[in-house]
Amino acid sequence: MDKAQELHGNLEVEVFKANSIGRKFYSKYGFEFMEEKLHEPTGQQVLRLKYTANKSKHADGVNAAGV
DSSP states (O other): OHHHHHHHSSEEEEEETTOHHHHHHHHHTTOEEEEEEEETTTTEEEEEEEEOTTTTBOTTSOBTTOO
């Protein structure tokens, strides 16, 4: 995940709503909810999530927590 963020900056992913492990993983990396929709082939709900690069970092590279 770190490499993908480094290479691409902002990221969007889709994860099945029932996939609690996947949702927790993306949440840990700072992904935020965008929308919920039906995945027609399976009939399951899918969550679209977005990661915004450097959202919580200051210009000097230090994040809001001071790290």
